[in-house]
Amino acid sequence: MPEIPNIPLGGRSRAWAVALCLSASPVATLEAQASLCTGPESRLGPSRDLYCVELVPAVGMRGAGRVELGRTPGPFTVDVSADGHLRYTPAFTLSGLAQPESLGRYTAYVAWVASPTLDVIQRLGVVDNGRTVLPPIALDKFLILITAESSGAATEMRGRLVLRGMSPSARLLPPDFMQFVLGSTRDDSSGGHEHHMPGRSDSLAWTMVPMPAGISMLPAEMTLRPNVAPYLPRTANTDSLPLARPRQLVRLTSGDTLRLTAGIVRRLFKGRTLTLFAFNGQYPGPLLEVAQGAEVTVELTNALDQPTTVHWHGIRLDNRFDGVPDLTQRAVAPGERFVYHLRFPDAGIYWYHPHVREDVQQDLGLYGNVMVRSARRDYFSPANREEVLMLDDLLLGDDGLVPFGATTTTHALMGRFGNVMLVNGEPRYALTVSRGEVVRFFLTNVSNTRTFNLSFPGARMKVVASDVGNYEREEWVESVVIAPAERYVIHVRFDRPGDVPFVNRVRGLDHLYGRFFSETDTLGVVRVGAGVSKPNLAESFATLRADTAVGVDVGRFREYMSRPADKALVLTMEANDLPFFSRQIMQLDSIYFTPVEWSGTMPGMNWAATGDEVRWILRDPATGKENMDIDWTFHRGDVVKLRLVNERRSFHGMQHPIHIHGQRFLVLAVNDVPNTNLVWKDTVLLPAGATADILLDLTNPGRWMLHCHIAEHLSAHMMMAFTVQ
Ligand code: C2O
Ligand code: CU
Numbered sequence: 001m002p003e004i005p006n007i008p009l010g011g012r013s014r015a016w017a018v019a020l021c022l023s024a025s026p027v028a029t030l031e032a033q034a035s036l037c038t039g040p041e042s043r044l045g046p047s048r049d050l051y052c053v054e055l056v057p058a059v060g061m062r063g064a065g066r067v068e069l070g071r072t073p074g075p076f077t078v079d080v081s082a083d084g085h086l087r088y089t090p091a092f093t094l095s096g097l098a099q100p101e102s103l104g105r106y107t108a109y110v111a112w113v114a115s116p117t118l119d120v121i122q123r124l125g126v127v128d129n130g131r132t133v134l135p136p137i138a139l140d141k142f143l144i145l146i147t148a149e150s151s152g153a154a155t156e157m158r159g160r161l162v163l164r165g166m167s168p169s170a171r172l173l174p175p176d177f178m179q180f181v182l183g184s185t186r187d188d189s190s191g192g193h194e195h196h197m198p199g200r201s202d203s204l205a206w207t208m209v210p211m212p213a214g215i216s217m218l219p220a221e222m223t224l225r226p227n228v229a230p231y232l233p234r235t236a237n238t239d240s241l242p243l244a245r246p247r248q249l250v251r252l253t254s255g256d257t258l259r260l261t262a263g264i265v266r267r268l269f270k271g272r273t274l275t276l277f278a279f280n281g282q283y284p285g286p287l288l289e290v291a292q293g294a295e296v297t298v299e300l301t302n303a304l305d306q307p308t309t310v311h312w313h314g315i316r317l318d319n320r321f322d323g324v325p326d327l328t329q330r331a332v333a334p335g336e337r338f339v340y341h342l343r344f345p346d347a348g349i350y351w352y353h354p355h356v357r358e359d360v361q362q363d364l365g366l367y368g369n370v371m372v373r374s375a376r377r378d379y380f381s382p383a384n385r386e387e388v389l390m391l392d393d394l395l396l397g398d399d400g401l402v403p404f405g406a407t408t409t410t411h412a413l414m415g416r417f418g419n420v421m422l423v424n425g426e427p428r429y430a431l432t433v434s435r436g437e438v439v440r441f442f443l444t445n446v447s448n449t450r451t452f453n454l455s456f457p458g459a460r461m462k463v464v465a466s467d468v469g470n471y472e473r474e475e476w477v478e479s480v481v482i483a484p485a486e487r488y489v490i491h492v493r494f495d496r497p498g499d500v501p502f503v504n505r506v507r508g509l510d511h512l513y514g515r516f517f518s519e520t521d522t523l524g525v526v527r528v529g530a531g532v533s534k535p536n537l538a539e540s541f542a543t544l545r546a547d548t549a550v551g552v553d554v555g556r557f558r559e560y561m562s563r564p565a566d567k568a569l570v571l572t573m574e575a576n577d578l579p580f581f582s583r584q585i586m587q588l589d590s591i592y593f594t595p596v597e598w599s600g601t602m603p604g605m606n607w608a609a610t611g612d613e614v615r616w617i618l619r620d621p622a623t624g625k626e627n628m629d630i631d632w633t634f635h636r637g638d639v640v641k642l643r644l645v646n647e648r649r650s651f652h653g654m655q656h657p658i659h660i661h662g663q664r665f666l667v668l669a670v671n672d673v674p675n676t677n678l679v680w681k682d683t684v685l686l687p688a689g690a691t692a693d694i695l696l697d698l699t700n701p702g703r704w705m706l707h708c709h710i711a712e713h714l715s716a717h718m719m720m721a722f723t724v725q
Helices: 011-022 027-033 177-184 188-193 538-542 548-555 580-589 603-608 711-715
Strands: 052-057 064-070 089-095 108-114 121-127 130-133 143-149 160-166 249-251 257-269 272-279 287-291 295-302 311-313 337-343 348-353 368-373 385-394 420-423 429-435 437-445 452-455 460-466 469-476 480-482 487-494 498-510 515-532 567-575 614-619 631-634 639-646 656-660 664-670 683-686 691-697 702-708 719-724
Touching: 052 143, 064 160, 089 108, 089 121, 121 130, 348 437, 348 487, 368 385, 368 437, 385 429, 420 515, 429 437, 437 480, 469 548, 480 487, 487 538, 580 603, 614 702, 639 683, 683 691, 702 711
Parallel strands: 249 287, 257 295, 287 368, 385 437, 429 515, 567 639, 631 719
Antiparallel strands: 052 064, 052 160, 064 089, 089 130, 108 121, 108 143, 143 160, 257 272, 295 337, 311 348, 348 368, 385 420, 437 487, 452 480, 452 498, 460 469, 460 487, 498 515, 567 614, 639 691, 656 683, 656 702, 664 691, 702 719
């Protein structure tokens, strides 16, 4: 940063000078962002309460301002470091500041970010009246301080404090005495929530939900139980059930028929026998591989104890084979069959799962991948090997699987977080490679609610593709943020011998003590041998390739990108009949919502909330209609810009991975910051209080679903349908 000379500079021009040395291209970004924290607040805009910091003058000082906690455009909808810290690009808008010279021997204003206890103080850069974008902030809770300094190059805060503000997350404080009193009181007004379920001879009963390490629960929270009968798959004789086998690769060519049976299996798991579900006895289900453009038949047989269907997630197939009960087909009753005719117009990595009680059926193991291969031999840049990984988590208590709700979902607030991480159904994934190998990983998140932040510490990684094909350009990333149902294809090069862990690193939030903490889940390990891999792909790996075909395809939609949104959807929720205790605590907790709840740190309250008490909502702000009452009609060939607004002022605000069936879309902007590297998607993660603008390419006629892919939110009504004529 050049020293700012002691001459009066127009605030605006200095702002541009600072912005331009950060990056060559964010001009459009800056303009678009200008309204996030200034001007009249839009009902359908990002939450100022979560993404703006108000600056107030120190005693005797003049001036005021706001800081936008902005986003740097990137391949994911949240910007997060490999160790899990959310990263914000601050944009300062200041006014009314006097000349620094008028305050003493000062020449410039400098902005700093500090932890609340001031044990960390980092220089952000020089600011002045007008708008200035400075380098990212990656602290859980922080203060923003602006001081007058004798030099704009000051590296230590020495001068006079002029303006200060506090991050929205800093509002989280340990609860006061009253909350403890409230929390430690048994909640006798909610007797209905504690009773035992009568009428079951097999005496399956709710016990306590497992407690995550390091998280405390208040006594009243510990007495909560879901107000629904518990369910686990049972058969007369568990020992006669087949043992689940590992997934097999099934290559299908046009005209082939695959028989797929959804059935009950047994798995030995950490010394216990679990009764689970599986397709064809495999866990995960068979990995299907087809050529782009192929047409195949799948005959589904339902050997479960409940109705089911199969949805082919992300595939633009015929509507009547989309697998949505009561919308595209009747649910397949136990013992019955259904024949799916599938076509695969787009290359990419897809997956299949039931569309009946996903919170139960998918969680019990009914999921598999579909790999659709492009005919282009250079579709991907080179790799030494491919690994297709399905990421999941399972919730185990002392007696095995924590039961599900029989007639409605449990965990209706935040979704069912598991406590055992699974890669392809295994708690310990291992891969052995030679030194220098480039591995192409196809990642699919099939968990009910968990968003992962994945990395291989020490290995370089680039993201290549997502849900429906390649990015316009490959991009270096330090971690992959993958929400339920999303897919990412990454290339990773392992160039040092030794063990490289495959980790999920996030910041958990202890709501009771108002503090953030580190969580690391090790999903597996890559053993890198000393022998050098052949062929050596160092050079092609070092180059970021552009996919010109994607560029051309996406380019056809440029003209639509800047136009105003055609439709909007507000994401919110309603709670009825929640226990008094849960209501009170949730109210206190709503002082701040973290953009992403990475883990389940309100285990009791979350578990006990059912789909009968919680209603998650998609609302059309134009008509006020909600969920399945919304009935949008479009025409084939329409290109529709849809604004998704994740309402901050709801009873509980959190992220939602929104999935649209049968079509594809581009994520144009998040919190009004345009994306600069596009990819076709079928699922987009919307952080709490955030907005996303997506461009829907409506090519596929039929009646299709749009819903949240958190299984418990879907089971708690967060879905709608639209028609393409
Ligand atoms: Cu993968 Cu309707 O969902
Ligand atoms: Cu949701």
